[in-house]
Amino acid sequence: MNYENILIEKEKNLAIITINRPKSLNALNKATIEELNHLLITLESDKETKAIILTGSGEKAFVAGADIKEFSNFNTSEGSQLAAKGQELLFDYVQNYSKPIIAAVNGFALGGGLELAMAAHFRTASSNARMGLPEVTLGLIPGYGGTQRLPQLIGKGRAMEMIMTAEMINADKALDFGLVNHVVEQSELLTFTKQIAQKITNNSxxxxxxxxxxxxxxxxxxxxxxxxxxxxxxxxxxxxxxxxxxxxxxxxxxxxxxxxx
Structure with a gap:
């Protein structure tokens, strides 16, 4: 399959997946979700790949949300199907993936972007990272697992506040909340995350x-x-x-x- 929205790079036993839609700040659309699903299925059966890093292209965003244009005219049934399909193809699939997936959060991780990062097994972040679930400003709620995973990671009260205010938090607060495991300068993020991944690949x-x-x-x-x-x-x-x-x-x-x- 030829991927139009993602890049794949391999280093020894490590695969690095980069969401590559810089003009839209790497926003998740239907095609990108399907491409990620296809690639992850392929990598799961690849014996050489023992760990995966998921990141976004450029310096501004990991994933700045979902592509709103794709669902702005949806009704109840279509909205429910959108969430169900997305969770099945990507978000739940990532969470239950048999190989470790680390989200390297560079820049903005908003809406579906933060939900994707939370589905990963753990997260590293650049010092300029900003994270939030702004769906209520659109008259929506998080639909890709955000209302479930955020409370699990940072506690019910903090999750309630983040979701209801739609405010972003910076990398230091995300670290304090336990939403990310490490914060480093953006120039060091990928190298630092690779070092953690390589430690993982040394084990069974x-x-x-x-x-x-x-x-x-x-x-x-x-x-x-x-x-x-x-x-x-x-x-x-x-x-x-x-x-x-x-x-x-x-x-x-x-x-x-x-x-x-």
Missing amino acids: STAIGKAIKSINANYRDGINGFHEEIKCFGECFDTEDFKEGTTAFIEKRKAEFKGTI
Whole structure:
């Protein structure tokens, strides 16, 4: 598939996806969501890729929201379908992705952009980053998981205030709230995030996939996270990575994980 709205770069076991719509501040439209879905499906089956960084092109924005022109005339049914399809193709898919996805937030992450960053497994940010959910200024609410993920990350009260006031917060406040893990200068953001990703790729990708599944289970209705952890923990014992990891530990050498079951 030829991508018109995203760029892909690979460095060893790391894939860097850049949303590339600079004229619209990398706003998410239907085509971009579909391209991201297609690429993520491809990378999930790529054994060489062990971690993914998701970022935006240019210095102004990670993703400055959704493309409002695409849904300005929608009715109730069409709006519901828009949210459901987007969550299925991208936002829920990213959250439950078996390989770690880090959002490197450069500049504005607003509306659907912040929702995409929150769907990632964790976030780094540039010092000039600005984040917010301004949907109520359009007569809408966040529709790509923002009302659910923001309270999980920063607490109900803070999320209520951010959503109802539609105000943006800066990178330092996002760090204080726990919305992002690290803040660095924009010129250092990608290099810094790559360093974290490389540390991840040194570890067992099968174990990391099980850890993602176990952690996410705590946020799913009707699922007992502790039971899911026990199940995933047990499944690790039947993997080649477990055999390699324990053997390397006993032999006092660095493990060479292949990410196979």
